Amino acid sequence: MFLLLLLCFLLVEEDSVRLLTEDITSCFDGVIDVDSSYSPNSPVDSYGTVSLTSWETSATTTRLILRRKESTRDRKAKYAFRAHQTRRFDQLVKMCGQKLGPDSTIEILTRFGRSTGVKDCTSLLQVCVEKARKTDDEEVSLHQIFKAYKILEFMKERGYQIEEKSYGVVLSYLIDFGLVQEFHLFSDLIRDASLGPSLAYYEMLLWIRAEDDEKIQDLCYNLALYDGDDKSSFQQNFLLAFCDGDRKKELLPLLETFDIMEVSSMDDASKVFKSLGKLSLDSVAERFLLTFKVNDIKMDDISRFIFDFVVSNADLAVEDVISKFKTLHATLEMVPASKYYEKLIRYCCETFEVHWGLDVVDEMFKVGLLLSLETFHYLYAVCEDKKEYHLVHRIYSTMSSHGLEPDVETFRRMINLCVRMRDFEGAYAMVADMQRLNLVPNVSIYNAIMAGFFREKNIKGALTVLKQMQGANVQPDSHTYSYLLTNCTCEEDILVIRGQMEQSDVTFTKHVYMAMINAYAACGQFEKAKEVISVLVEENKQIKLLNLNEIKSVLVSALASNGQMSDALDVFTEIKQAGCVLEPKAAICLMEHLDTEGELTRLLEILEELKELLHFWVDGCIRVILYCVRRHKHLKTAIDLLEQVVEKGKMEADVGGSVFDRVFCEFAETEPREMQFGMDLLQAVKMKFNTRLSRKSLDFLLSACISANDLRSCFLIWKEYKEAGLPYNVLSYVRMYQVLLALGDNKSAEGILNKIPTDDYHVNLVIQASQAKYIKADSPDEKKNKKKKKKKKNKVVG
Incomplete structure (x- = not known):
């Protein structure tokens, strides 16, 4: 045991060793010792073979029944314990493999007296492949694959049956990376007639x-x-x-x-139908479905195959997917399984077509199928996520028309959606419906309405909700007080609410502390906002580090939002020194308000906090790029970050070319402008990304020439439209005309004006407004000079 612990100590940290040793020991206690106490002749087993003739009296019978029940409970307890310990041990084997490596793990298992089984080896093979996939170092990946080979070799030497779940993960890795020679090496090792x-x-x-x-x-x-x-x-x-x-x-x-009936499993059949859908092989799919029906395959399974087939066809619009789903079931003269109707509803919602999902709901009710409340809850959640709040009334109407009664949670979700679209009248109507159904509105429902009023800055409405809670004898909870604290306008109100909380014994949650920080900061009491943290630490020594970090992050946001950047950065430094990471929203808030000269290094440091969260990282990265553009400096940094954003943007639908539009828009709105920076940025984007800028980006650059008073750049940008394959249209000509007038090149402006059609009323209004703004009216002396020049010119001509 001493040598084993010493080995572990050399390989992992001291705390990990302690926990690992305790867990492994406890697992062996459960897996080995529990079994060692069991024998076929134990009392537990003997009660199971007692004959009826031994039950001579009712007392004896009662006693034996009680003993039988007790023994059954013991058996169940031991079985549950063993099952739990086995799962726990499997997790520990995987953890050992990740921490120590496969070889050391096998050695540890051997020293504990436990032979390494097929399941253990399979876990270790998965660890090897996971490490090989994660690394970019070819030498490291090959080393992991070599370890996997040794494990399979070990299994073969032990005479273990090597199944697909063991070798499949390794061969899949070799296939994905095109390692042909290694693939054949592994195949030769595990090859067997049965495989x-x-x-x-x-x-x-x-x-x-x-x-x-x-x-x-x-x-x-x-x-x-x-x-x-x-x-x-x-x-x-x-x-x-x-x-x-x-x-x-x-x-x-x-x-x-x-013969599709030869398929070995329903999962494999499902894979076939997904491929048929992807390749649009409708006739083959219909033939296979008919074969399944003729051979009495379960209707639920056939519904599954139809669903897999129709949703896999990327060329079908959502309404066509629904139509084909219904048509195929009708052809087979069967009603779709309720489970796959619900999956179809979720498919519609995931493709941002919630209204089509509701049509499927109506269709389900038509064929006599009922939806669970959980599915309606899912629909309400999707409506909130997609901001389609108005659909709440349609869903509620559907539920009511089919006699499906909502529960309290359903009403909470519906009321929340009404509040989100500022329909407070509709929210209160639903509260009345609850009362008619003998359902009591809970504190969460009142909180949702109160939060809506606060979002609308309707303090009177929010306080009315508080009175309604008191009238209904519903006690405020920590969320209620959080809303009240967040919307306090002075320190006296904060003290009153804190006093009420202490009297009502409501728990001070992290949300309450966050609300207090925001309230004090909004009132300008920044020291008291910071004191919330110190008091919290003093009063609660056992506070979770994660919660404390979240609360500190809110303090950073509150200070930054209220102009206390120095203090906010100090708290950020404290968080870093404690080995924690600033919460993403706080990091974004800090970057948003950190806009003074010479802060690029600090911004990049904050950006590092977001590296594990793609969405927030992209947002933060764009903010740093815009900072570089606003300062008309750091062109190289801006381009480097743009390259990273575009690369990461391949995994996000809303990131890509649009980021260039944001960058050039920022440049156009920045005062004062240095057009050379904008032109350098234009060339860098063209060269680095080999892309054509959008019309919007070029429009921004062209407009920037006015305040920069740069006629030369104006003509260069005008040529970029043609190079980018963007034909000049009416709006392009109007914008160029405005720029040329503003820059005083009336002759070139006149040439552009001749190319603008005069049949559009609104275009003519823009042209007239531009002329009124940029063409100066001649003074009386200038008018006389022009008349003299004109007369002189006429005499010469005569």
């Missing part, structure tokens, strides 16, 4: 990913000549490989000869 069909799947997938058509055709040819008893298994595995690789060319001939 032939399964290995055939991975081998075919390997050549599909490698796009080696010759190898693929060779395997297909060999399969056509093969006549073994397991030919259907090989066909199925080739079929699954073609489905995974989207190989329509090879898939079609195989589908013509393959």
